[in-house]
Amino acid sequence: MARVFLVDDHALFRSGVRAELEGHHDIVGESGDAGDAIARIIGSKPDVILLDVHLPGGGGVEVVTRLLPSHPDLRFLALSVSDAPEDVIAVIRAGARGYLTKSIGAAELADAIDRVAAGDAVFSPRLAGFVLDAFAGTIAPAADAEYDQLTPRERDVLRLIARGYTYKEVARELVLGVKTIETHVSAVLRKLQLSNRHELTRWATDRRIL
Amino acid sequence: MARVFLVDDHALFRSGVRAELEGHHDIVGESGDAGDAIARIIGSKPDVILLDVHLPGGGGVEVVTRLLPSHPDLRFLALSVSDAPEDVIAVIRAGARGYLTKSIGAAELADAIDRVAAGDAVFSPRLAGFVLDAFAGTIAPAADAEYDQLTPRERDVLRLIARGYTYKEVARELVLGVKTIETHVSAVLRKLQLSNRHELTRWATDRRIL
DNA sequence: GCCCGCCTCGGGGATCACCCTGAGCGATCC
DNA sequence: GGATCGCTCAGGGTGATCCCCGAGGCGGGC
Numbered sequence: 001m002a003r004v005f006l007v008d009d010h011a012l013f014r015s016g017v018r019a020e021l022e023g024h025h026d027i028v029g030e031s032g033d034a035g036d037a038i039a040r041i042i043g044s045k046p047d048v049i050l051l052d053v054h055l056p057g058g059g060g061v062e063v064v065t066r067l068l069p070s071h072p073d074l075r076f077l078a079l080s081v082s083d084a085p086e087d088v089i090a091v092i093r094a095g096a097r098g099y100l101t102k103s104i105g106a107a108e109l110a111d112a113i114d115r116v117a118a119g120d121a122v123f124s125p126r127l128a129g130f131v132l133d134a135f136a137g138t139i140a141p142a143a144d145a146e147y148d149q150l151t152p153r154e155r156d157v158l159r160l161i162a163r164g165y166t167y168k169e170v171a172r173e174l175v176l177g178v179k180t181i182e183t184h185v186s187a188v189l190r191k192l193q194l195s196n197r198h199e200l201t202r203w204a205t206d207r208r209i210l
Numbered sequence: 211m212a213r214v215f216l217v218d219d220h221a222l223f224r225s226g227v228r229a230e231l232e233g234h235h236d237i238v239g240e241s242g243d244a245g246d247a248i249a250r251i252i253g254s255k256p257d258v259i260l261l262d263v264h265l266p267g268g269g270g271v272e273v274v275t276r277l278l279p280s281h282p283d284l285r286f287l288a289l290s291v292s293d294a295p296e297d298v299i300a301v302i303r304a305g306a307r308g309y310l311t312k313s314i315g316a317a318e319l320a321d322a323i324d325r326v327a328a329g330d331a332v333f334s335p336r337l338a339g340f341v342l343d344a345f346a347g348t349i350a351p352a353a354d355a356e357y358d359q360l361t362p363r364e365r366d367v368l369r370l371i372a373r374g375y376t377y378k379e380v381a382r383e384l385v386l387g388v389k390t391i392e393t394h395v396s397a398v399l400r401k402l403q404l405s406n407r408h409e410l411t412r413w414a415t416d417r418r419i420l
Numbered sequence: 421g422c423c424c425g426c427c428t429c430g431g432g433g434a435t436c437a438c439c440c441t442g443a444g445c446g447a448t449c450c
Numbered sequence: 451g452g453a454t455c456g457c458t459c460a461g462g463g464t465g466a467t468c469c470c471c472g473a474g475g476c477g478g479g480c
Contacts, residue, residue, distance in 0.1 A: 097342060121338030128331035128338075132307060135345045151426060164408030166466065179429050186468065196436085197467070198374035201411050361456060376436065389459050396439070407437075 002117040005046035006030035007037045007063060008079070009055055013102075017050065020106035025113060034059060038066050046074070047117045051096065053080035053087050064094040077116045079109075085130040092131050098122035147207070149191045157184040161197055162204035212327040215256035216240035217247045217273060218289070219265055223312075227260065230316035235323060244269060248276050256284070257327045261306065263290035263297050274304040287326045289319075295340040302341050308332035357417070359401045367394040371407055372414035 004025045008014050009032045018027050029044035031037035034055045041049060041063075053060040064076050076096040080087060088099050098116050100109065101124045112122040123131075150158065160170045167181045174181075185197065194200050214235045218224050219242045228237050239254035241247035244265045251259060251273075263270040274286050286306040290297060298309050308326050310319065311334045322332040333341075360368065370380045377391045384391075395407070404410050 092342060093345060095342075097339065115335070118335070119339055120335045121333070121342055123331070125325070125328070125330045129307065129329055131342070131345065132302060132331050135303060135341065153427065164406075164412065168466085176427090177429055179431095180427075182468070183427085183429080186470095189468080195468095196374065196376065198376075198407065198411060201408065202374050202415075205412075205415055363457065378436085386457090387459055389461090390457075392438075393457085393459080395437085399438085405438095 001026050002047045002113055003028045003045065004113060005037075005041050005044050005049045007032075007034075007041075007049060007055065007060070008052040009033060010052075017109070021110060021113070024110050032056075034062050037063050041067060041074070042071065048075045048077055048113050050079050050113070051076050051091075053078055053082055053091055060096075061090050061094045064091065064096055068095040075116050075119075077113065077122065079104075083124070083127060085134075088127050088130045089134045099127050100124050101127070146192050150188060154184050154188050154191075157181060158188050158200070158204065161185060161188075162201050164201070211236050212257045212323055213238045213255065214323060215247075215251050215254050215259045217242075217244075217251075217259060217265065217270070218262040219243060220262075227319070231320060231323070234320050242266075244272050247273050251277060251284070252281065258285045258287055258323050260289050260323070261286050261301075263288055263292055263301055270306075271300050271304045274301065274306055278305040285326050285329075287323065287332065289314075293334070293337060295344075298337050298340045299344045303344075309337050310334050311337070356402050360398060364394050364398050364401075367391060368398050368410070368414065371395060371398075372411050374411070 002025050004021065004027050006014050006017055006027060007030070008017075011032065014030050014032070018030070021027060028046050029040055031040060037049075037055075049063075051060045051063060055063070060076075060078060060080075067074055068076070076091075078088075078091045078096045078099040079102060080099070081102050082088075083101050092099060098112065098121050100112055100122065104112070104124065115122050156174060157170060160173060165173065167178050167185070170176075170181045171178045189195065189197075189200065192200070192203060194203060212235050214231065214237050216224050216227055216237060217240070218227075221242065224240050224242070228240070231237060238256050239250055241250060247259075247265075259273075261270045261273060265273070270286075270288060270290075277284055278286070286301075286308075288298075288301045288306045288309040289312060290309070291312050293311050302309060308322060308331050310322055310332065314322070314334065325332050357365075366384060367380060370383055375383065377388050377395070380386075380391045381388045399405065399407075399410065402410070402413060404413060
């Protein structure tokens with residue numbers, strides 16, 4: 001029987017969760033705001049903290065970041081009405097081990113708590129994909145019409161410039177004249193609508209072009 | 211009925227998977243090595259690729275990284291005997307949407323394929339935690355002795371320079387003279403032991419300083 | 421054959437990046 | 451009241467970057 005601490009600013013919602021979990025889990029404490037929760041969670045020695053993401057006084061991310069470094073055994077399970085990627089990624093990055101939307105049923109919630117307590121990670125369908133996308137860096141905006149406009153030679157130059165090579169070094173690497181490199185760089189900057197090579201570096205690293 | 215491509219170097223295992231999935235899924239192709247799989251997957255138009263992590267000729271990571279950039283609709287589900295964190299993280303970072311150990315049962319495998327095809331992510335118990343740990347770890351500010359040496363003003367300048375601003379633009383942004391910016395940049399480069407602003411951009415992006 | 425895109429260079433000039441020395445001002449420490 | 455540190459700015463210099471002009475060769479399409 002896992003010990004559960006409940007953090008949510010809606011008393012009625014807390015009441016509902018308490019009623020549904022009764023008998024299967026041990027509700028060792030609950031709180032309606034972030035600061036209060038931070039102060040009281042440790043003393044309650046819970047196994048799992050059910051955590052609303054949007055809270056008065058700092059939000060769920062604050063609770064996780066304040067407690068996890070000093071108490072790495074705590075398991076946080078986010079439970080929110082929001083299914084926005086930013087919310088999911090933020091709280092998972094902070095160290096939560098799962099994220100459920102409040103549309104979940106009582107039985108699934110009870111099961112999810114047990115799985116998190118056992119060390120597993122639990123997500124509502126689709127939400128796990130947000131985390132994996134962020135992890136893999138697959139925020140690639142589908143069609144990159146601008147990059148497609150570049151000629152093969154221009155892409156060669158782009159890669160080297162983005163690595164911090166000077167024109168002279170690029171010229172030596174590609175066995176070309178420095179003036180040729182200048183021409184290519186100008187074309188790249190114009191086609192990508194950038195104004196200097198530093199923006200080009202950022203542009204390339206954002207798109208994982210090496 | 212999802213279209214499935216099977217990549218595993220053990221013919222007997224492929225045979226077993228095929229037998230178990232028959233009727234629920236459409237096995238549109240299979241392969242026993244990475245190079246062959248890369249060449250044939252596109253033509254088979256699968257929804258989900260079941261992928262062994264350890265393969266002759268490159269490994270499962272190679273298959274994902276070669277195909278995903280040009281075909282972002284493909285869903286890769288890793289299926290391996292290994293439950294080592296390095297293997298899990300590597301293939302997920304490459305872009306796979308799930309990871310199962312081969313100890314899984316036929317019914318769970320069929321269910322997992324459907325969930326991945328539907329856009330969800332699927333993990334064997336405990337393995338998801340590896341990914342979350344690695345993900346949370348990427349945010350670690352990494353207390354940096356060199357960065358600590360920078361004065362507040364120097365950090366302001368660093369942030370803007372790393373974004374690709376010219377000295378003049380930084381000066382306008384901070385309401386300062388261009389010469390002051392030069393002084394700060396020189397100090398930053400010296401303290402961080404870098405030689406130019408290109409290295410500075412890389413340094414900052416590696417440490418996720420915006 | 422002609423046009424067009426790509427690749428390769430050149431001259432010349434404006435601007436930017438980086439470095440050096442030096443200097444005034446305010447705050448803090450002792 | 452020095453000493454130190456952070457912040458601000460200046461002059462002067464070299465090399466790198468970026469742009470505008472032009473030009474020749476090479477291949478493919480109409």
